[in-house]
Amino acid sequence: MKTIDLSELNLEELIFLHGELPKYINKARKAEKLALKEQMEAMAAEAGFSLDEIVNNKxxxxxxxxxxxxxxxxxxxxxxxxxxxxxxxxxxxxxxxxxxxxxxxxx
CATH class of the missing domain: 4.10.430 (H-NS DNA Binding Protein)
Known part of the structure; x- marks a missing residue:
């Protein structure tokens, strides 16, 4: 993971960044979740199943x-x-x- 130097930011910029982080975290989580789901669907299809057949638990x-x-x-x-x-x-x-x-x- 790369390091980001925040020491040059003033208080106003840091507060703004703090408010914006949840949006970017949610976007990144959505993208990673979608990519993982697509990989899992491909693996299930390769084995002759749908992902729902494998993970569905009533x-x-x-x-x-x-x-x-x-x-x-x-x-x-x-x-x-x-x-x-x-x-x-x-x-x-x-x-x-x-x-x-x-x-x-x-x-």
């Missing part, structure tokens, strides 16, 4: 459980399923820093 979900869809970039313990009223941290983030898409959990 016992994964629980009745009444909704997986988190959004995560607070400042506190990863705070998540939201996207259902019901937006939590305060979501409202604050959207009002101050960015969009709801920036908070998407990429798996």
């Amino acid at each position: 016992n994964k979900t629980q009745i009444g459980f909704v997986k988190a869809k959004y995560r607070n970039p400042d506190d990863f313990n705070k998540t939201w399923s996207g259902r019901g009223k937006k939590p305060k941290w979501v409202q604050d983030y959207i009002g101050d820093k960015g969009t709801l898409d920036d908070l998407l959990i990429i798996l």
